Amino acid sequence: MAAYPKAQYKSVGARPAVRRGGFAVLGLLLVAAGLMALVFPLVAALSFNLAVGLALAASGIATLVHAMRLRGWRGFAWQAGLGVLYLGGGIILLANSFAGLLALAIALGAFFAADGAARIMLARRLRAGRGRGWFLASGVLSLVLGALVLLGLPSGWSVAFLGVVIGVNLMLTGASFLACTGTDFR
DSSP states (O other), rough: OOOOHHHHHHSSSSSOOOOOOHHHHHHHHHHHHHHHHHHHHHHHHHHHHHHHHHHHHHHHHHHHHHHTTTTTTTHHHHHHHHHHHHHHHHHHHHHHHHHHHHHHHHHHHHHHHHHHHHHHHHHHHHOTTTSSSHHHHHHHHHHHHHHHHTTTTTTTHHHHHHHHHHHHHHHHHHHHHHGGGGGOOO
């Protein structure tokens, strides 16, 4: 039996040092991108629309290719139909960006409204004192936000709101990475 030095055992599970500078750089870039999205919300919304359109089109192509490779499968027709749906949705978003933004704004407004209604119903089912007020407040806020987005569609406010949401998200994500610069990751 060979004897192994104990130092080898320790090095196997050792983790490399985490460089905190990368967190700071990423955080600053994300905060800067978020600020740019807040200053130019329509550009941010159009960029998001482009990303969603490309993702849907790529997903549609991949789904169709997979369906064609498995023609004997019983779910072939459903998978091919989904591939056509994804591809068609992607093409629509890419071909007419403003119509795609309108569709995304409607989806976002409907999501906020449904989320708010669900949280209000959850708050009604909770006993008093167990976070019920927070669920109720966040549900009402989400419901109002959904209604504002849906009612703001004719004026175009909802389309710019997508860019504002993207900007706030980027800034909060960047701030999270900046907060990690002082964390010990070991």
